[in-house]
């Protein structure tokens with residue numbers, strides 16, 4: 232009998248040893264960094280790549296180009312439940328839970344059933360988790376990974392859910408206005424005094440007296456509110472961290488040049504700090520990083536704005552790649568939730584280049600303007616977003632003319648400026664002359680009107696002010712990255728990650 236017990240004990244020790252030290256199935260991708268470019272259709276990827284090639288030469292590829300060149304590239308379909316185009320909330324639900332749902336719904340399937348996310352699977356496996364966005368932590372994409380609400384606009388509820396669950400290790404973003412008691416100003420809250428002025432301040436959006444910041448502290452979160460506090464975080468001592476760096480979204484990338492002066496961290500700074508903290512967990516982690524304002528600049532049809540957001544996002548991809556070089560058990564996956572705007576860089580009959588005398592002695596001349604380096608030089612010459620130029624000119628055409636001429640490579644007449652600001656008597660909003668139905672954001676339509684006015688100068692045209700159907704790219708590197716080749720559906724992505732961990736998300740119903 233004793234022998235049997237001894238044998239059983241010995242056997243269980245061997246079993247424990249084997250389970251502990253042998254890599255479990257799929258443990259190759261112990262660490263996962265999932266980068267989502269919101270609205271990053273192939274058009275904006277191409278914009279960034281060509282800008283970089285024409286301005287910096289072909290020997291200095293972007294990080295995303297290097298990642299694509301690694302060979303694990305595919306296309307991803309983005310349709311939502313029952314419709315061709317998608318909203319960001321339903322897309323986030325697809326990318327986090329592996330189910331299609333209706334627009335605006337977060338963390339619930341098309342019948343409103345709450346869904347598990349890849350974050351939940353990570354926690355079950357003892358992994359740490361992180362969410363980063365330059366929008367708001369309560370905005371659709373990050374919320375899709377931790378919240379369950381019927382409508383993305385329920386951001387106060389979404390903030391409460393983040394703090395109530397309290398298990399997300401790192402949350403770095405904006406959106407402080409949803410975390411403080413009603414009527415309190417962000418800059419007056421004792422914990423938020425350090426939020427940078429340039430981050431945009433303002434009053435609480437809550438209707439109740441909950442102070443989610445003190446609730447988060449009680450749950451063990453370290454709070455940071457500007458770039459200096461972020462970089463001063465003590466990695467060893469930090470178990471969980473909440474970073475709220477702006478009242479609402481971050482200032483757009485083009486409007487915080489040089490960023491080090493604004494006090495708002497870059498996507499890269501947030502990513503690097505998150506990776507250090509998450510990497511303390513021997514069981515690995517899941518980190519989602521969203522370049523969230525590519526989409527915003529695209530809704531505005533502001534091509535230079537898109538370019539700056541893309542380059543900002545690319546640097547974050549670079550930070551992920553640097554981490555993966557040191558940590559080969561890291562899977563990096565990059566994709567987008569959908570395309571926005573349907574950008575075209577196209578040839579036109581505007582400002583034809585002069586004929587050229589060839590070495591052969593012949594004269595070559597073109598009928599069309601195919602777009603040369605000059606278009607990127609003009610984009611690079613833009614110093615402010617359309618949104619900021621409009622805001623700073625306060626509805627005054629003369630002021631808008633000045634703003635445009637001080638901050639872009641273009642000139643504009645006062646009449647043109649007036650037309651951009653003019654409101655349609657019927658709707659009370661600025662309106663495009665055609666495709667009006669695809670410009671749905673009221674007063675914001677002044678921005679796409681600027682995009683239309685300057686488009687011919689940069690060989691750019693935009694289809695719409697909303698999202699499009701265009702399949703997006705997906706590409707990755709590291710263990711399991713070969714599963715991201717070919718044609719995928721957005722709901723496949725978290726399912727593939729879960730499988731790599733030897734786990735699974737609940738089946739679609």
Ligand SMILES: [Zn+2]
Nearest residue numbers: 269270319568
């Ligand atoms: Zn989106």
